[in-house]
Amino acid sequence: MKQFLALIAMAVFSLSAIAHGPTPQKIDNRVIIKAEPAKVWAMVKDYENVQKWLPTVKSVSVEKKGADIVRTIVLKNGIKLKDKIKQVDDANMKIKFEVIEGGPFSNYNPYISVDKGPNAGESEVRFFHRFYRQYPNNPPIPEGQDEASAIKFINDTYVPGNENLKKVLENAK
């Protein structure tokens, strides 16, 4: 049974990785935070504790799968998201993910980067999301699998973290 489930999981994984639509989507937000970049980066790179600043998250667990680090995020609404931690780049203060399962999207590659802000003691955080709609084929697109659904899901799930990261860090002073 376990093997069978693993096979199904593999099939689902490879399906989500294979095909995607022709029009990539982008959500690209920047937030200025009154905190030193090193302090902001320390919180951003701590992917096992994303619930500290991403308000939609209920719990996080992380497991190693071969060379991959796979994180499971359970949202407060019960949805389970799986993503791969692709790179944690301390030199450039940038963390890259690939969200592999859990929402109406495909080939979803977000990253978060931290830079110096406009003034001393400030940081600029960039939240960059590149993704495709879930439905990989020509229209008609089934309900809930179009571009608008993917954009709404990401806006509802991840984007609330942008302002909350600022709040958490600025209040922590």
Add this chain to the structure above:
Amino acid sequence: MYPIRRLGTLSFLACLLLACQKPSTSLAYISNQGDNSISVIDIKQQKVTNTIAVDHAPVGIAGSAELARLFVTNVDSQNVSVIDTNTNQVIHTIPVNGSPVGIAISPDHKRLYIADWYSNRVLAINPMTYHIINETVVEKAPAGIIVSPDSLRLYIAVRDSNEIAVLNTKDLSTLKRLSVGEHPFGIALTSDGNILFSANVYDNTVSIIDTHDWQQTKVSVGDHPYCVTASQDNKTLYVTNTLDESVSVIDIASKQIVATINVGETPEGINFDANHQRILVSNWGENNVSIIDAKTHKIISTITVGDRPRAFGQFIIAR
């Protein structure tokens, strides 16, 4: 026979005439998929000189200086915009009824080829009358396409089959299917047609293929390579790494990476401008184009264009 001064005047006039024949600049046509437009960049002036509205979600670009035409695939409106490059006006729209993405024009200017990636079709079209001359099935998900310098072969990156298809342009029959890396998307040739390149998105490699004996070498590049282009002298290959914000520079003879150039967010389309020895890269995530000096590998200019520039295909026309 002539006094020295007269000769000087004559050669001056001859140069002037010759200069009129030689391309004075190159124009880059950047497809902005997010705002349904084409930004026209004068590479000499390093600025956008025109913006042309097209149909929905433009991606692929093919142009011909001789025909004074630019062809743009609009994937979401399922058609191709035909632009007169003398007036920058859309003069016709060719319906495709599928998902046109890859597009290429034959060097003899007689055929326009369009890859329809969901319906697995390749169409051959007369670029002046817009008549569909022929069509064939190429499974699965034909993406980047390019025609050999002698116009006899059509090379297609067949994304979901992890293959390159080689078609005979006379009848669109398949000459060869060649296994490459995972998810080939962009494709390029050296100017002599001897070497073919594909960017293999999912295994982070570029295939370097001899078009005579089909010998292949894979070179590891950055994360999610999308597009490739070779320098005019056929010595250097440039690859956009979409998830690394960089361009890998490969020495074609030794098949070694000799430099990595940091560019903007999500670099996609890349072309070499022989006129000015420049490399142009469209940065999808940043809404701009990097102009890189081919000798120094330094970015000499960054030009703001429209939303989500793809510039997929041969997007530079010498004028």
